[in-house]
Amino acid sequence: MSTATPINLPSGPRGSLRPTLQLIRDPRAALQGWASQYGDPFLLRALNGPVVVTGREDLIRVIHGQDPNIYAPFATATIDPLMGCGSMLTLEGEPHRRERRLMMPMFHGDRMKAYGESMQQCALDRFEACRGQQEILTLNLMTDISLEIIVRTIFGGSDLQVVSHLIQASQKLVEGASPLLFFSRKSHLSFLGFSPWDRWNKAKKELQGYLDQVIDKRQGSDDRGEDILSLLSSATYEDGQPITREHIHAELITFLFAGHETTALTLTWAMYHLHRNPAAYLSLVQELDALEDDSPARLASSPYLKATVQETLRVHPIVTETLRKLKTPLTLGEYCLPAGFAVAPATVLAHYNASTYEEPEQFRPKRFIDRSYSPFQYMPFGGGHRRCIGAAFASFEIAIVLGSLLKRFEFELVDAAPVVPKRRNVTMGPSTAVPLRFVGRR
Numbered sequence: 250m251s252t253a254t255p256i257n258l259p260s261g262p263r264g265s266l267r268p269t270l271q272l273i274r275d276p277r278a279a280l281q282g283w284a285s286q287y288g289d290p291f292l293l294r295a296l297n298g299p300v301v302v303t304g305r306e307d308l309i310r311v312i313h314g315q316d317p318n319i320y321a322p323f324a325t326a327t328i329d330p331l332m333g334c335g336s337m338l339t340l341e342g343e344p345h346r347r348e349r350r351l352m353m354p355m356f357h358g359d360r361m362k363a364y365g366e367s368m369q370q371c372a373l374d375r376f377e378a379c380r381g382q383q384e385i386l387t388l389n390l391m392t393d394i395s396l397e398i399i400v401r402t403i404f405g406g407s408d409l410q411v412v413s414h415l416i417q418a419s420q421k422l423v424e425g426a427s428p429l430l431f432f433s434r435k436s437h438l439s440f441l442g443f444s445p446w447d448r449w450n451k452a453k454k455e456l457q458g459y460l461d462q463v464i465d466k467r468q469g470s471d472d473r474g475e476d477i478l479s480l481l482s483s484a485t486y487e488d489g490q491p492i493t494r495e496h497i498h499a500e501l502i503t504f505l506f507a508g509h510e511t512t513a514l515t516l517t518w519a520m521y522h523l524h525r526n527p528a529a530y531l532s533l534v535q536e537l538d539a540l541e542d543d544s545p546a547r548l549a550s551s552p553y554l555k556a557t558v559q560e561t562l563r564v565h566p567i568v569t570e571t572l573r574k575l576k577t578p579l580t581l582g583e584y585c586l587p588a589g590f591a592v593a594p595a596t597v598l599a600h601y602n603a604s605t606y607e608e609p610e611q612f613r614p615k616r617f618i619d620r621s622y623s624p625f626q627y628m629p630f631g632g633g634h635r636r637c638i639g640a641a642f643a644s645f646e647i648a649i650v651l652g653s654l655l656k657r658f659e660f661e662l663v664d665a666a667p668v669v670p671k672r673r674n675v676t677m678g679p680s681t682a683v684p685l686r687f688v689g690r691r
């Protein structure tokens with residue numbers, strides 16, 4: 250719906266540094282505050298460029314319904330130096346479509362089922378390793394589980410030493426990821442080896458070193474495998490040239506980065522809310538108890554477990570807004586936005602809309618059993634042509650890990666104090682590691 254009508258912009262907060270910092274610190278409060286002060290949509294002049302933000306279903310429908318060719322990825326100049334050139338996050342046009350087509354089979358149908366048993370085994374083994382501890386830090390446990398799962402999925406994961414090196418290096422990369430690195434290119438500055446940029450590059454270099462070892466080993470052997478690394482190593486560009494090493498690095502780092510912290514945070518929130526909401530906990534364990542067994546297939550098709558995962562992602566969208574940069578003008582409601590501006594469906598605004606979700610502050614999985622929500626009301630994985638490629642994989646993984654632990658074991662929260670969302674990098678997570686006490690077998 251491109252148009253040549255004169256530019257007409259919504260209002261919004263003044264300046265760019267202060268609003269960007271507010272968005273980094275507390276995105277939900279900032280976005281809700283601006284929406285009520287300036288109306289929805291509103292204009293945010295963020296450090297990475299001007300963005301028109303909306304939580305309205307009708308406008309999100311317009312944004313996600315456009316021809317993908319009118320959009321470029323947002324903040325490429327900031328993301329490319331972090332991930333490297335060739336990351337799906339910053340590819341656009343035909344190379345983006347092609348890369349998604351190449352990867353899609355890894356995340357669907359039979360391949361997914363094949364991952365189930367290894368996901369479950371990984372969750373049980375990792376829990377066993379910390380079961381004797383007085384306090385189990387949920388976030389640490391879930392990070393260990395999700396990292397092992399993603400590393401095994403990407404690399405096939407038969408070589409234990411390689412798996413363990415990659416896990417440690419990926420963890421370092423995520424732990425060193427200061428939010429500012431993602432919100433402003435100007436933060437990419439070296440300072441005697443101690444700046445966030447220096448730390449990121451050091452961790453990235455270490456990870457790339459391990460990736461090179463794995464790629465070299467794989468390319469020198471007949472064992473091609475069916476993992477993401479094998480797909481990338483044997484893929485070619487349109488002209489038949491093999492994909493460059495830099496491109497493979499960027500894509501592997503993107504998958505390691507996007508594919509583990511997100512699931513670990515969601516699992517941690519799910520454990521937190523279930524142990525603070527006796528009614529929700531009871532409904533879930535009754536459903537799990539009634540299962541004949543906890544095979545991944547059975548867990549994945551358990552309605553209340555699925556609803557628990559959905560509600561967790563509604564209350565705590567890990568990414569609070571998704572962004573697209575306009576290559577041509579766009580009419581959005583009564584506004585006409587120029588090329589160069591970005592549009593952002595604000596997931597957190599849509600998920601807390603009281604006319605869609607009754608008592609949106611409440612954690613209530615049953616709402617996802619009672620009715621369904623449109624992809625413009627509920628979008629923890631974004632939408633349109635950039636919707637998270639790992640969405641089905643992540644939902645499956647979270648259900649298997651949560652279901653396997655809660656069917657077999659009982660826990661309680663160590664601390665009754667509320668846990669609140671806190672910025673990590675582009676992601677939002679819990680303000681504590683959510684310590685749990687292991688009570689016993691169920």
Ligand code: HEM
Nearest residue numbers: 337338507508511512567568571630631632635637639643
């Ligand atoms: C709870 C877990 C997860 C959440 C909440 C999540 C969320 C998101 C969101 C919001 C986006 C941006 C979508 C948009 O711009 O519209 C995204 C993109 C992406 N995610 Fe996820 N994600 C999760 C798990 C995963 C996993 C497990 C993987 C890989 C195994 C993954 C890989 C990606 C990739 C590669 C993209 C870029 C897609 C593109 O630009 O075409 N994510 N994710």
